[in-house]
Amino acid sequence: MIEEKKIAMENAIILLKRVGHCKMLKNIWDLEFVYSLLNERFEKMIIEGGKKDEGKNEKLVTDLCECYLSLGFFFSPEMFSVCVPCIIKVALKKEENEEAQKEVEIALIALSNVGFYKIEQKLYLNEIKEIIKYHQEHRNLTRLAYQSAWQFLIKRWVKDKGMKEVIVNELHFTREARREIEELKRNVDWKRKEEEKRGKKVKKVLVIERWLNAINDFLSECTLWNEEFIGLLSSIAQVYRAAKGNNEVISNKCIHSLRTASDYGVVEVDVMLKEGVVDLFSEEMKRSTLEHFTVWNCLHFFLTISERLKEEEKDETDETKRNATKMEIFEKMEEEGYEDVIISFHKMLNFLKDQYYGFGNISLNISDYFVNA
Template sequence: MKNIVNKTFELFSELEHCNNDQQKWKIEEMDGIMREMSEDELNSVLSARMLNKICQMIEEKKMSMENAILLLKCIGYCTMLKRIRVYCFNDSLVNKRFKTLIVDEYKKKEKKNEKLLVDFCECYISLSIYFPSGLLSVCVPCLQKVAFQKEENEEAQNEVEMALMALSNVKNSEVKKELSLNEITDIIEYHQEHHNLTHLAYQSAWQFLIFRFNMERSLEEVIVNELHFVREAARELEELRECVDWKRREKKKGEKEMKEVLIIGRWLDVIVHFFLSCQLWNEEFFGLIGGIESAFQKAKGEHRGICKECISSFTNIERNRAVTIEDLLKGRAVDAVVKEFQTQTLNNEMTYECLTFLMRVLRRLKEEKDEMGEEKINTIKKKLFEKMEEEGHEDIAISFYEILHFFKRRYDNGLSLDISDYFVNVRENG
């Protein structure tokens, strides 16, 4: 069987020699192959040369605009699902051409093709990294209009999913409140009542909203207490992880299962961003932490990438001062990390993630002693000590002491070299 990367290059090179229907079949075949690729494989396929070639084929009339849109949407969908940034798009001829196409179609006074404008916007937004504010003012309302379709047939759901995925790719760019926030909250609220979106579409809607958080602090109350992000994210994680047969070898999983694993990864990104921005406390927090821990346990031994992201998520959640050490205990984050620590070895990224989390939790106890009171601190420290003692944490931490310098150099991060930071000392009373 041919290497899938070489097969993709071969199919692409054949496109300019095919008629319209043959091109469509080959593009659909490329789409199926790209969906099976790893992130590294897909990165190796995408290049400015490929994107420029697409533009050249359009200009030389060797590829119809319809087929070019189909191919670019396939590429955009796969890269967004796998969380790949297409840096080569910024300087490509396709970038420049589609900017012009969007503006020209939007400015038409008569015979404006709304469907074509949506296609142009989806191609551009799904692949781009930098978004001129003028184009966002056209593309965001256009895509939100598609996303608010209420039909539930498969074709409509696919259109909604693609529109919301494209919107989710708009991260730290400024999007004016009047262009985005009311509409996206309406889409989320409608789904919560009618369940009309796919898992990926719903996650994408939340991603677009959460990435507006830093620029629009008034969203906090809406996100936390009205739309119940924490509860919804926990429920979605549960549904997704239960759909996957984690015990099967990854290579043998079907497309649907692998898609749901990738959506879990996208949720973890959004959850981290939420906790790094949110200042409110909500009693649902430890439930979401527990949801991440359950995803970690399901993926353990089967999908190391998701496991590492879960541990990293705990560390980022701890950075939020609205989250207490007790929340992390109730959510079983500490249990998961301490147990995982047992299985790690030198030169392992998971070791670094575990050490970082434990160091931050134990340092936080020191910092909050006066604020929480000695009695409460001692109670929490005792719980931590018991968990760590059960797993032989002290012996394990000591065994890693000699390599702390190694981890500090390798990851260029503030790991403590004071071994006492990784121990819990319970003051004996009486």
């Protein structure tokens, strides 16, 4: 249509930016664009535009970069040297008027769509730190924009282990994630169904969903612990209880994040006990009807913490602490009929292992699910 002059290039870019933005908000994965001629043309135009010094149309290059990142799924790594600085420049705007905030939000959402690629720190790190720190002090970003800045940064961690200290202790991810999901939870009418009937997702729910994605990525890679972790798990548990029966996507993501926390040693078992995570999984297992996804996560959770509590500790202090935790969990589970609940799932384990991907690591040995205090 552009070639036939049915639509001007500027209008086409505006339209495609809007399409990419809506795609991100609806969490749509579309691989067709990646293999399209339009994607190739965008890459060529961005590279050519990025090389120009005189007569360079920065606004056009930035718009093209936003379209390219928000519409795509797989990216050519060489494109990041042009796209990331262009979009970061827009995201650095600090005006608090509605138009500027929207422009910054669109830019950060586009950045958040960049997957787990290795990107040179010099292209983004100082700037993204400035964006996050400035918001922490002045609250100038929309909630979606702020979450998107974090989502972009968390995804860098996987390929750049040096980011751990920055994310955990300098920018305080767990503190910020906890505060954001708690505030959002309080402002969501979880029983409201009108938007679902119209196929419209409430924006606050969308932001909670994206925070949970980032938290899960964080928990699956984190090896640093600080006191700000305390409270995060209980906040996720609160969101789960609010969403249960009202929003399946959110409740499933909460269960998945809490189960992920059990898989990695950075979150100790006694913390999960104090934060109410053990209680939550125990409550879920006693429900009369359970989705297979929830069954797997519950079984995986109790299998994992049983294995962790059987591990040899490094010193006498650790062993005393571990034994106290084991006894507390054992007494709690015995009181709640945990053994009978576990046994009730035994007949369906073979079915789950055969029918569903990911059930292969669930043990068929019932004794593996008990904490031998």
